[in-house]
Amino acid sequence: QVQLVESGGGLVQAGGSLRLSCAASGRTFSSSTMGWFRQVAEKEREFVAAIGWSGRSTYYANSVKGRFTISRENAKNTVYLQMNSLKPEDTAVYYCAGRAGPSVLPLPRRADEYHYWGQGTQVTVSS
Numbered sequence: 001q002v003q004l005v006e007s008g009g010g011l012v013q014a015g016g017s018l019r020l021s022c023a024a025s026g027r028t029f030s031s032s033t034m035g036w037f038r039q040v041a042e043k044e045r046e047f048v049a050a051i052g053w054s055g056r057s058t059y060y061a062n063s064v065k066g067r068f069t070i071s072r073e074n075a076k077n078t079v080y081l082q083m084n085s086l087k088p089e090d091t092a093v094y095y096c097a098g099r100a101g102p103s104v105l106p107l108p109r110r111a112d113e114y115h116y117w118g119q120g121t122q123v124t125v126s127s
Helices: none
Strands: 003-007 010-013 018-025 034-039 046-051 058-060 068-073 078-083 092-098 121-126
Touching: 003 092, 018 034, 018 092, 018 121, 034 068, 034 078, 046 068, 046 078, 058 068
Parallel strands: 010 121
Antiparallel strands: 003 018, 018 078, 034 046, 034 092, 046 058, 068 078, 092 121
8 A cells, every 4th residue: 555645735926836745655656657636626637747667757748848847766755746837727736646556658647547646735826
């Protein structure tokens, strides 16, 4: 079983930056595909970014490409989401997600392809 805990959310002005962290427990973290999703109330959870076990493979939603960077430190069981040039439409609850089993390509981008979820962290971008 893997437990995920996000941190780093908050309130930021448009154009600003935030870095989200996701601390994972469990021995299988270093071999797991990890992802970030976001959700606005009453809307479906939206894919943001994914990263393979080694960190060499990444994939981004078009809406965040060039502004967000996903990375991981397997020695620390942590995955990050660096968010730059934030826009008001980035406002959402951001969730860290982990997929059971070995990494696969292409990197999964549907919520139902992930098995473990954090509790979420709120990101609010003011205009």
